[in-house]
Amino acid sequence: MSRILVTGATGGVGRHLTGRLLEGGAQVRAISRDPQRAARVLPPDVEVVGADLGDVHALEQALDQVDAAYVMLDENAGAAFAKAAQAAPGLRHLVVLSATAAQYPEVDNPMFRKHVRGEAHLAAAGVPTTLLRPCAFATLALLWAPAVRGDGTIRVPHPELTVPLIDPRDIAEVAAVALLGGPETWARRALTLTGPESLDMADRVRVLGEVLGRPLRLEHQPEEEWIRQASAHTPEAWARALVGVERFFAAHPQSVVDTVAQVTGRPARSFRDWVADHAAAFE
Template sequence: MTSTTSTTSTTCTTVLVTGSRGRVATALLDLLASAGIKARAGSKDPADLSPPPGVDTVHCDLADPATFDTALTGVDSVFLYAEAVHARAFAERARAAGVEHIALLSSSSVLAPDAEENAIAASHLAAERALAAVADTGALEATHLQPGAFAANALQWARALRTGHAPALPHPHSHGDPLHERDIAEAAFAVLTQPRLRGSSYLLTGPESLDFTEQLATVERVTGRPAPHTVTTPQEWKESVAGHMPAPFADALLSYWASHDRRPVPLTDTVEQLTGHPPRTFAEWVADHARAFRP
């Protein structure tokens, strides 16, 4: 399977992009607009969006099924964030509206043996299963994009580094495969615009497995700014994020980091297969977001 975003073979006429305030969705909207494909930017706060010229906005709150029908009217393809609570209802309303294909932004965590016990993985797995249950009727096709670590997760360190502080890491040598949001968007663009790619699951990884200390060293090298870290205990870290992260999600992250401590992540060439180019390096991502780490 080899394809590129420059040789698009598309049958879609209107694509609904949900979660359009997100980095992946924003990049995808740019790609669709540049290709002349009609897109609709969906968000629970559409007034806050700044989509490309010619792209309409629509109220689409994945936590509120009452917003689904209007958002889906006249749509034949959807880029869907994995909001599990009403995923089945969304898929059923999409089928009723005549949608032919949904590309779900899932997670590689669904492939872990303990996925059903891990709060983050379980949420994505529930969304995949809900979508698959409707797709199995034959009325629409479902594609699952399963990225590993988002490079943008490094932005959690940005505020501390900007102010000269060191992020506290419970597992500093835990590995990830940082993936540029644009590569995820280009993979989504490929499956949305090339019908032959529909109906499969795609495990997406970045081009390198880096632990947190290596990622911070890359930030320091690219930005020219110090990027130190300190080591904290898992319990101390969990207490530090309690104000904005539910305990089950904190536990899920700690479990993942512990399981990948000093263990490189297996890599795939799926991004290159879908987009025609290797995934961008973490250094390229840092260069694209260097301002976030500088005062």
Template structure:
């Protein structure tokens, strides 16, 4: 049995989708969530169980019969990695594949989030189980936070619009995770996962506009504006950690491109164009009622086919 934690999140969900193609015969998938009903609705036919890092008995139940586990921990308080690893050892789990972050390799990264990731990695290394660490750069899906302003205002707002980031498609992370969970040869390895190029928020905005077929405006936030926007979603320690991360990006710390995705999966890492094309509906504005509808291709006497199709 393969256990996936964080299955209702961005990467965990993609791992659940990627696993069936790689599972050996007789090996099943189980997802652990605080809300198993939601997980079951997301993944019909996949076993969903309740589990919470603050409730060790629930972990014991979720890990029963599990051979390998995908570990996602997001809280910066508590010691979720250590709690899970202890439960995994007690349950006889063979291997844990942990979602970490490439920032752990940056000596200049000392924010709260990175410190917690480093501590989690150290816990895994010393636990006595087989382990694999996945260290992705920022997810391309983070740009979904712009979707509402793109739909309503045709505007992207972000801090440090000219700062490059070699962001990675969560589907590529998931493919690597699925291999590490089901194949031999990944124990004791740490994989840096990036996209094929470093892009700025301004460049991502242009790409979204090209795919939508409409001009988009980029509006750079001031540091104060960014802090206010983040404070509406996160507690102060996390806000400062995220702002520190943005400063490192502005200094070029997130521009390095790694070829590990290609090496492990056999295909090049997906581009931001690939990701945005496949998620463009999230950014598509509602039709403007003040504009005349485009003529149907069947009524176009010149046969130019003016109806735009976005795959």
């Protein structure tokens, strides 16, 4: 029976992944900065260890007797995890959650750089690796929850942005197949992951309104105004970087691919599916 380490185990991808791995017969060890919370929300069969993804020594301990690991990519965490992985002789396979942004090393944006550099760090570790490069998550719609609860006016800086949004659960399903399948089948592969259809902002708002059964409308908002407003509840640097990502992909639309179906044997979930399953978050 293989032992698999999962980082970000309490997140949208990680929580679903731990369940799939347990169903597949693996032993699961989860890293969390808050192990008490993780122990409350994860299945009882998951071994929870407290560790910071930037702490090489703690990661070395977490990787002890681990066969494979799922790694959420971050520039600093990638460097630390690479060092720890080099000191883990039993580690045979890494499945890395990166992003499509990693395919554009020339873009000067921190959200792009963290994936480009993080992938490079982990490649240097020398452990057989599977890269998962999803497009934007459907969960970005949660940024609109306050507007939905308010007057129903959703304001965005790039209404023309068209993206095949992916449900985090589909990323978890692909990661589980790769981790359970092993490096012999899945190593040295970079998998682009998307949802089943491309939607612009108007499409997203329409679907959201139809599923929730309430009138919603879309308005354009200048970039700097959106950044100022978002900075009231999130770091300005993050808001500015996100706008930069949207600007780039508005000019470079992403195509729909059927990787989720090829890997898992079933179609990717639609944005409508995701909204229906998370309608309570907008109440």
